[in-house]
Structures are given as C-alpha cells and as structure tokens.
Amino acid sequence: AQSVSQHNHHVILSEAASLELGCNYSYGGTVNLFWYVQYPGQHLQLLLKYFSGDPLVKGIKGFEAEFIKSKFSFNLRKPSVQWSDTAEYFCAVNAPGGYQKVTFGIGTKLQVIP
Amino acid sequence: DVKVTQSSRYLVKRTGEKVFLECVQDMDHENMFWYRQDPGLGLRLIYFSYDVKMKEKGDIPEGYSVSREKKERFSLILESASTNQTSMYLCASSSLSLRDRREKLFFGSGTQLSVL
Numbered sequence: 001a002q003s004v005s006q007h008n009h010h011v012i013l014s015e016a017a018s019l020e021l022g023c024n025y026s027y028g029g030t031v032n033l034f035w036y037v038q039y040p041g042q043h044l045q046l047l048l049k050y051f052s053g054d055p056l057v058k059g060i061k062g063f064e065a066e067f068i069k070s071k072f073s074f075n076l077r078k079p080s081v082q083w084s085d086t087a088e089y090f091c092a093v094n095a096p097g098g099y100q101k102v103t104f105g106i107g108t109k110l111q112v113i114p
Numbered sequence: 115d116v117k118v119t120q121s122s123r124y125l126v127k128r129t130g131e132k133v134f135l136e137c138v139q140d141m142d143h144e145n146m147f148w149y150r151q152d153p154g155l156g157l158r159l160i161y162f163s164y165d166v167k168m169k170e171k172g173d174i175p176e177g178y179s180v181s182r183e184k185k186e187r188f189s190l191i192l193e194s195a196s197t198n199q200t201s202m203y204l205c206a207s208s209s210l211s212l213r214d215r216r217e218k219l220f221f222g223s224g225t226q227l228s229v230l
Contacts, residue, residue: 004156006156036219042223043118043204043222043223043224044204044206044221046218046219049218090156090157101159101162101172102159103159104149104156104157104158106154106155106156107156
C-alpha cells in the first residue's frame with residue numbers, strides 16, 4: 001500500500017529563515033502529489049500540486065516544491081518564511097487505481113517566531 | 115468559492131451513544147469524503163462516496179457507517195461511540211470523475227468530537 005513520510009514533525013524557525021520540509025512517498029508508479037496547509041483555526045487548503053511536466057512546482061504565498069522521482073521525494077520549500085506561515089503542513093499522494101483516494105502524511109507543525 | 119459546511123464545530127458525547135456528523139457542500143461535487151485527524155497520525159480516510167447512495171470503505175471504516183441520500187449531503191454515523199473515536203473529523207469534497215485523480219479536495223472546518 002502507498003504511504004507518505006514526513007520527516008519533521010515540529011519545526012521552529014525565525015522570520016526570514018529558509019524552509020524545507022521533507023516528504024517521501026512509497027509507490028513505484030505514476031503519482032499525483034500535493035501539499036496542503038492548515039492555518040490555526042482554519043480548514044485545510046491546497047498549497048500546491050504536481051501532476052506532470054516541470055518537476056518544480058510553484059504554489060501560493062511563495063511556496064514551491066520539487067518532485068524528484070528517483071528519490072520518491074516531494075519536498076516543500078520557501079526561501080524566507082513569515083510569521084503568517086505558522087501552520088501545519090501535510091504532504092499527500094493520490095493512491096493508484098480507481099477512485100480519488102488520497103493518502104496523507106502525519107503533518108509538520110511549523111512555528112515561525114517573529 | 116466552494117463551501118463545505120460541517121454542522122458542529124465541537125461535540126461531546128457519551129460512550130455508547132449514536133452520533134451523527136453532518137456535512138453539506140454547495141458546489142454539486144460528485145465525491146465526498148470523511149477523514150479523521152489525530153496528532154501524530156495525520157489524516158486517515160474513513161469512508162468516501164462518489165455518488166448518491168454509493169459508498170466505499172476507506173482505511174479505517176470499523177465502528178463507522180455513512181449515508182448519502184442527497185448529492186450535497188454526506189453523513190458519518192458512529193453507531194455506538196467509544197472513547198477511541200475521540201478525534202477531529204474532517205469532511206471533504208471534490209469534483210470530476212473517478213478516472214481523473216487530479217482534482218484537489220475542499221475541506222470543511224472540522225468537528226472536534228469528544229467521547230466521554
């Protein structure tokens with residue numbers, strides 16, 4: 001069965017620091033990859049997604065992610081974080097086969113200190 | 115914007131009670147999902163539905179059932195609530211057919227259920 005691993009469960013950064021959150025998935029075939037974000041008190045929302053083409057994907061609020069097929073990775077990056085980026089971030093992958101089953105990682109809580 | 119509305123933000127129930135969690139979406143989406151979110155475990159799929167009266171088990175369906183009598187409404191039912199079902203429950207919806215797996219999920223705000 002497919003799975004998603006997020007390496008960092010809790011990250012604390014100062015404003016303007018660079019961010020990289022790791023995500024690895026376990027499935028050998030074609031996958032679709034997502035990063036979702038949950039700001040405090042808000043619902044989960046899509047940050048960015050990769051389906052095909054350019055492996056470097058740009059999302060909202062200056063976030064980007066790079067799909068490296070050989071490493072089964074889809075790491076999230078941002079050059080300079082802001083206090084408003086404090087949130088929980090979830091990596092997710094579409095399961096193979098029929099239906100739209102999405103498997104999520106356990107999430108990474110990011111705390112940005114002003 | 116798509117709106118996914120969950121009827122309760124917080125709910126407290128007693129062990130053994132029958133619990134109904136309601137979810138309504140306003141964008142005519144075919145697919146609807148119920149997840150539970152637990153610290154350290156991420157989101158886990160309980161059930162999903164791709165059409166009225168159709169349902170499929172997710173990864174952790176035990177102790178739960180669902181109902182989809184109308185396209186816009188997807189209910190999660192805990193037949194006999196237990197303390198290990200204390201969790202945040204998230205409803206989500208998406209459009210497009212089953213063959214296109216690329217559409218994003220739209221989430222509700224969640225229901226924090228406590229079973230005492």
